[in-house]
Amino acid sequence: MSAEYPDAALPDSASPGSAVLSVRDLTVTFPSDAGPVQAVRGVSYDLMPGEVLGIVGESGSGKSVSSMAVMGLLPKTARTTGSVRFRGRELLGLPEKEMTAVRGKRIAMIFQDPMTSLNPVYKIGWQLSEAVLAHHDVSKEVARKRSLELLEIVGIPSPDKRIDQYPHEFSGGMRQRVVIAIAMANDPDVIIADEPTTALDVTVQAQVLEALRAAQHETGAAMVLITHDLGVVAGQADRVLVMYAGKPVEIGPIDGIYYQPRMPYTVGLLGSLPRLDQRTQEKLTPIPGTPPSVVNLPPGCPFAPRCPLKSDVCLRTEPSLLPVLGAEHQAACHHSDLLAYEGAMDVFSTDPNAAPGQGPQGEQHLGEEPGQSPDRAPRQEPGQAPGQEPGQETGGTTGQEPGRPPGQHPGQDRRDPGQDPQSGAAQ
Numbered sequence: 012m013s014a015e016y017p018d019a020a021l022p023d024s025a026s027p028g029s030a031v032l033s034v035r036d037l038t039v040t041f042p043s044d045a046g047p048v049q050a051v052r053g054v055s056y057d058l059m060p061g062e063v064l065g066i067v068g069e070s071g072s073g074k075s076v077s078s079m080a081v082m083g084l085l086p087k088t089a090r091t092t093g094s095v096r097f098r099g100r101e102l103l104g105l106p107e108k109e110m111t112a113v114r115g116k117r118i119a120m121i122f123q124d125p126m127t128s129l130n131p132v133y134k135i136g137w138q139l140s141e142a143v144l145a146h147h148d149v150s151k152e153v154a155r156k157r158s159l160e161l162l163e164i165v166g167i168p169s170p171d172k173r174i175d176q177y178p179h180e181f182s183g184g185m186r187q188r189v190v191i192a193i194a195m196a197n198d199p200d201v202i203i204a205d206e207p208t209t210a211l212d213v214t215v216q217a218q219v220l221e222a223l224r225a226a227q228h229e230t231g232a233a234m235v236l237i238t239h240d241l242g243v244v245a246g247q248a249d250r251v252l253v254m255y256a257g258k259p260v261e262i263g264p265i266d267g268i269y270y271q272p273r274m275p276y277t278v279g280l281l282g283s284l285p286r287l288d289q290r291t292q293e294k295l296t297p298i299p300g301t302p303p304s305v306v307n308l309p310p311g312c313p314f315a316p317r318c319p320l321k322s323d324v325c326l327r328t329e330p331s332l333l334p335v336l337g338a339e340h341q342a343a344c345h346h347s348d349l350l351a352y353e354g355a356m357d358v359f360s361t362d363p364n365a366a367p368g369q370g371p372q373g374e375q376h377l378g379e380e381p382g383q384s385p386d387r388a389p390r391q392e393p394g395q396a397p398g399q400e401p402g403q404e405t406g407g408t409t410g411q412e413p414g415r416p417p418g419q420h421p422g423q424d425r426r427d428p429g430q431d432p433q434s435g436a437a438q
């Protein structure tokens with residue numbers, strides 16, 4: 012057994028109610044001429060049966076590499092440490108033959124480009140039937156009937172005609188739906204979908220997301236949905252893990268991530284989202300700057316150079332992921348408490364002409380240590396009683412964004428790709 016992969020011989024079992032997939036302290040490093048590429052620097056999460064976990068972050072944040080590590084699909088040059096347990100069984104270090112069996116049946120992967128998974132020289136029906144026959148002891152006729160059903164479930168029109176066509180006769184969105192149908196035929200316990208809608212336009216994205224929802228419903232599989240777009244996970248995910256420079260920087264239930272983010276990077280991602288409500292439709296606020304290189308990362312928080320809340324401590328010490336709103340919601344930020352205040356969602360809309368170190372309300376931020384600024388109290392709103400938290404009159408400080416009715420789901424007012432931007436109706 013390799014020292015890098017402890018407990019590689021654990022039995023293939025799990026106690027009821029436990030995670031179907033459990034990732035602990037996963038790191039992936041690639042050698043390069045410039046030095047080690049620290050692509051993944053300590054990812055941990057539990058995926059519960061039937062749960063949908065969104066993994067979100069900008070390009071290069073380590074989303075794909077961490078999932079490829081779970082699937083055992085990294086190039087041989089990659090050095091991987093940590094633990095990936097599927098139903099209690101350690102996958103890291105598993106012989107390729109056994110890993111192939113896990114990939115084929117138990118964990119299905121859907122990539123951005125459907126042609127990665129489809130064979131251009133075989134008809135769709137043949138490819139689907141093969142997947143059904145590989146996992147069920149049925150006749151070819153039954154496999155074809157099931158293939159037709161699966162095409163129907165993922166929303167392929169006229170499946171009886173389409174089943175005898177080749178992949179090149181399908182549009183990109185329809186090919187992706189066929190890939191989802193094949194994943195369902197495998198009857199997996201976990202589906203990992205890596206940017207499944209990125210190459211598609213908004214209307215087609217909605218159809219593919221709907222097909223994913225149907226696949227998840229039909230199979231009861233847990234799902235990891237990887238995307239750079241927080242809008243894609245709205246209405247899809249139960250929980251969201253936000254990654255930056257190879258590390259999780261925030262994880263929590265989807266409502267907490269949308270309404271009460273506690274890491275400035277998450278706030279920045281939310282600010283870059285198109286919104287249906289009038290207030291922010293007027294100005295989308297992209298996060299200034301670019302993500303850092305993950306070769307020779309400097310000390311401190313990797314997001315600090317782009318962060319309007321940064322102080323000296325951020326440049327010295329990388330923050331750990333700590334509970335912020337109960338044990339389920341964790342953030343890695345020295346200043347996460349500052350994001351509890353009204354106006355925190357506007358943290359990136361600082362006047363570009365403001366003096367360096369001025370935050371969204373012209374408050375001094377740079378160089379302060381956490382807790383150092385006694386005057387950085389919640390702003391008092393007109394008519395607000397001294398000591399009263401902003402928003403208290405509407406039921407307390409909820410972190411809820413202005414303009415959003417209480418209890419409204421984020422997918423309801425953000426431009427969910429499942430909705431027609433004009434009418435709000437599903438496509």
Ligand SMILES: Nc1ncnc2c1ncn2[C@@H]1O[C@H](COP(=O)(O)OP(=O)(O)OP(=O)(O)O)[C@@H](O)[C@H]1O
Pocket residue numbers: 041043048049050068069070071072073074075076077086206239305
């Ligand atoms: N085979 C490889 N050799 C060296 N570096 C790699 C390799 N594969 C990925 N990387 C690097 O690892 C880092 C994380 O890449 P990864 O593909 O996981 O990012 P991502 O968040 O999925 O972004 P994207 O959405 O653009 O794929 C990047 O800096 C990338 O350049």
